[in-house]
Amino acid sequence: MVSRTTDDYQDMVTAGCEAVCEPAFWAGYDRKSADGFYDYFCQLTEHEPKRAAKFGLAHFCWLCINPKESEDMGLAKDVIDLIPKFIDKPGVLGIGEIGLNKNSRNELKVLEMHVEVAAKYDQLILVHTPHLEDKLKGTKLILDVLKSDKRIKPERVIIDHVEEHTIKLVKDTGMWAGMTLYPESKCTPARAIDMLEVYGTDRIWMNSACDWGISVPLAVPRTMLEMKKRGHTVDLIDKVAYQNPIQFMRQSPKFKLTA
Amino acid sequence: MNRQQVLDMYFMEARAKLIDIAAFLDRVDRAPGEADFRLAAFRQALKELDGGTPERAKNVLLSFSDPSVEPLEKASVKGAIGAFAGNVKD
Numbered sequence: 603m604v605s606r607t608t609d610d611y612q613d614m615v616t617a618g619c620e621a622v623c624e625p626a627f628w629a630g631y632d633r634k635s636a637d638g639f640y641d642y643f644c645q646l647t648e649h650e651p652k653r654a655a656k657f658g659l660a661h662f663c664w665l666c667i668n669p670k671e672s673e674d675m676g677l678a679k680d681v682i683d684l685i686p687k688f689i690d691k692p693g694v695l696g697i698g699e700i701g702l703n704k705n706s707r708n709e710l711k712v713l714e715m716h717v718e719v720a721a722k723y724d725q726l727i728l729v730h731t732p733h734l735e736d737k738l739k740g741t742k743l744i745l746d747v748l749k750s751d752k753r754i755k756p757e758r759v760i761i762d763h764v765e766e767h768t769i770k771l772v773k774d775t776g777m778w779a780g781m782t783l784y785p786e787s788k789c790t791p792a793r794a795i796d797m798l799e800v801y802g803t804d805r806i807w808m809n810s811a812c813d814w815g816i817s818v819p820l821a822v823p824r825t826m827l828e829m830k831k832r833g834h835t836v837d838l839i840d841k842v843a844y845q846n847p848i849q850f851m852r853q854s855p856k857f858k859l860t861a
Numbered sequence: 862m863n864r865q866q867v868l869d870m871y872f873m874e875a876r877a878k879l880i881d882i883a884a885f886l887d888r889v890d891r892a893p894g895e896a897d898f899r900l901a902a903f904r905q906a907l908k909e910l911d912g913g914t915p916e917r918a919k920n921v922l923l924s925f926s927d928p929s930v931e932p933l934e935k936a937s938v939k940g941a942i943g944a945f946a947g948n949v950k951d
């Protein structure tokens with residue numbers, strides 16, 4: 603994970619994690635050129651898998667230009683044109699995290715350009731939904747784009763960062779829902795477990811926010827412990843934390859766990 | 862878990878968060894100057910806690926959400942601030 607230290611890989615392996623699944627995302631600042639993305643895609647597809655492998659951790663990734671950098675249409679087009687050069691790399695599972703940030707017209711056009719690439723190369727799709735007051739509107743706009751493209755199979759799409767007001771919208775489409783765990787603000791482990799109890803455990807997974815903000819790479823194992831305290835069975839915990847992500851990701855022939 | 866067990870597991874944490882909210886509102890009251898729409902949005906969202914159905918978290922989130930459907934002409938800022946001015950009732 604480009605935003606984390608090697609210690610985090612060590613902690614994840616110690617806690618029983620077997621693979622890391624890293625989306626292309628914002629660098630914390632706007633990259634100035636497509637060359638910057640070329641280097642970033644090399645880092646995601648070549649360097650990070652080696653760094654993770656040192657700890658016995660499989661590394662998979664997703665490629666795109668993040669919605670936060672999608673207002674500049676020229677840059678977005680140049681970056682999207684780079685994706686086919688990397689798409690056959692061994693750890694690339696698909697296109698992501700695409701989506702919306704402020705729900706603007708240009709962000710929507712760039713989302714559609716990414717969906718086009720995913721359809722053309724038959725890739726899985728990982729979608730970022732906007733945060734806070736923008737999430738509801740953004741989720742609806744994103745679902746409309748994906749539903750209107752008949753080439754996109756809903757079971758091959760995961761809509762990430764769902765919360766209580768968007769989870770049902772997502773699950774009703776047949777797409778997968780991702781709950782991203784944050785130590786402060788947004789979804790906590792307790793709320794994620796509430797959503798599992800209310801909306802069921804099919805087509806849903808949890809992931810740890812591991813970005814530039816305060817985040818906890820071990821949020822998923824910690825949530826598993828909290829599920830145990832709440833009386834959930836080992837089988838159900840295993841389904842949500844382990845089997846479900848495998849079920850989704852193995853739709854890509856590149857997803858393999860050796861352990 | 863039954864209700865007793867839920868209380869055993871989460872009451873102290875929820876109590877602490879509730880006192881934090883009370884202290885936050887006191888802090889805002891003591892501070893000089895005018896508040897922006899976020900304070901009214903916050904007070905409005907608090908009313909959702911009195912709802913009689915177990916959908917309070919969803920309703921609080923909806924109360925802070927932009928309900929419009931048309932895309933924004935241009936994204937002039939990157940971040941979100943947590944509340945939508947248009948939702949605040951006078």
Ligand SMILES: [Zn+2]
Pocket residue numbers: 699730731762763
């Ligand atoms: Zn995201």
